[in-house]
Amino acid sequence: MESVATKNITKTRNANWRDYLELTKPRVVALLLLTAVVGMCLATEELVSLNVLVPALIGIGLMSAAAAAINHLVDRHIDAKMARTLRRPLPQGNLSPTKVTVFAASIGAIGFVTLYAWVNPLTAWLTFASMVGYAVIYTMFLKRATPQNIVIGGLAGAAPPLLGWTAVTNEINAPAVLLVMIIFTWTPPHFWALAVHRAKDYARAEIPMLPVTHGIDFTKTCIFLYTILLTVVCLMPFLIGMTGMIYLVGVSLLNAIFLAYAWKLKYAPSKKTAFNMFAFSIWHLMLLFVILLVDHYV
Ligand code: HEM
Numbered sequence: 001m002e003s004v005a006t007k008n009i010t011k012t013r014n015a016n017w018r019d020y021l022e023l024t025k026p027r028v029v030a031l032l033l034l035t036a037v038v039g040m041c042l043a044t045e046e047l048v049s050l051n052v053l054v055p056a057l058i059g060i061g062l063m064s065a066a067a068a069a070i071n072h073l074v075d076r077h078i079d080a081k082m083a084r085t086l087r088r089p090l091p092q093g094n095l096s097p098t099k100v101t102v103f104a105a106s107i108g109a110i111g112f113v114t115l116y117a118w119v120n121p122l123t124a125w126l127t128f129a130s131m132v133g134y135a136v137i138y139t140m141f142l143k144r145a146t147p148q149n150i151v152i153g154g155l156a157g158a159a160p161p162l163l164g165w166t167a168v169t170n171e172i173n174a175p176a177v178l179l180v181m182i183i184f185t186w187t188p189p190h191f192w193a194l195a196v197h198r199a200k201d202y203a204r205a206e207i208p209m210l211p212v213t214h215g216i217d218f219t220k221t222c223i224f225l226y227t228i229l230l231t232v233v234c235l236m237p238f239l240i241g242m243t244g245m246i247y248l249v250g251v252s253l254l255n256a257i258f259l260a261y262a263w264k265l266k267y268a269p270s271k272k273t274a275f276n277m278f279a280f281s282i283w284h285l286m287l288l289f290v291i292l293l294v295d296h297y298v
């Protein structure tokens with residue numbers, strides 16, 4: 001059945017700046033940038049030069065925002081079918097696909113040039129690859145093709161600590177890859193908890209997310225197993241001597257809470273457990289990266 005929003009998809013009203021801001025997924029990009037800052041800080045014993053920090057954040061931020069806007073563009077028809085995404089600027093007809101294309105291309109190009117000219121070509125190309133990974137490989141293909149979509153696509157969203165690291169060092173090193181691995185293993189519990197909560201939405205939009213293709217119970221098992229894997233991966237920075245006790249204690253506490261959520265979701269759920277776990281996942285990652293920073297400087 002065609003939704004009201006689908007019918008109105010080409011009817012635009014005057015756009016305002018809030019519509020453009022929403023296209024960029026600002027809270028997601030803010031967290032991505034925090035992980036990039038931490039990547040930069042951990043890459044050197046000295047303070048990061050503002051000459052690198054500022055253009056790197058502008059470039060990574062603009063290219064992530066461009067990727068998010070392309071995701072809104074490509075997904076506008078399925079976003080119109082889901083209660084969570086129905087109010088977005090494209091399904092509402094507040095912005096036309098042409099305006100969004102021009103906006104995404106402009107900020108993406110400015111971001112790339114900023115990184116290439118003021119940071120280094122390695123960071124520019126790695127950020128470009130992440131942009132293509134999310135906007136093209138995940139959004140256009142994987143999301144519609146396989147329940148492993150977010151596992152594979154998660155690599156793009158996990159890249160920013162490496163992008164921050166290469167901005168400072170101009171090389172790819174093991175500690176940065178470990179930070180990427182943390183976000184990579186965090187993504188399935190982060191997203192599948194929300195997907196369990198919103199399973200009907202995804203079924204209606206015919207998106208093959210894990211709870212739709214393999215059921216809620218199997219998804220909860222996968223969330224539990226990935227949370228255990230995440231706990232192990234999070235110990236690695238301490239085990240290789242990259243971090244100290246502040247990190248070990250802090251991350252153990254965060255992981256204990258995350259594991260408790262995963263256990264409750266599987267074995268003793270209430271109606272709110274899945275959404276609460278998703279909400280906590282954001283605090284988990286944010287605090288983990290803040291703790292990495294504190295551990296580095298204290
Ligand atoms: C393929 C990987 C990922 C998928 C499929 C995914 C999916 C989602 C979804 C569906 C939402 C809900 C958005 C909404 O309520 O409209 C969300 C929220 C969020 N995600 Fe993710 N996510 C992924 C990776 C990441 C990464 C790498 C980060 C940051 C490092 C991140 C940070 C956030 C934040 C901060 C929110 C809350 C946004 C808000 O309240 O507006 N996500 N994610």
Ligand SMILES: CC(C)=CCC/C(C)=C/CC/C(C)=C/COP(=O)(O)OP(=O)(O)O
Pocket residue numbers: 025028029032060063064065067068071075085127128130131134139156157159160
């Ligand atoms: C350059 C770079 C680092 C690019 C990565 C940029 C980026 C914004 C990654 C975030 C991943 C994310 C929010 C996925 C959700 O997409 P979805 O389509 O499954 O969720 P939705 O239904 O809320 O749109």
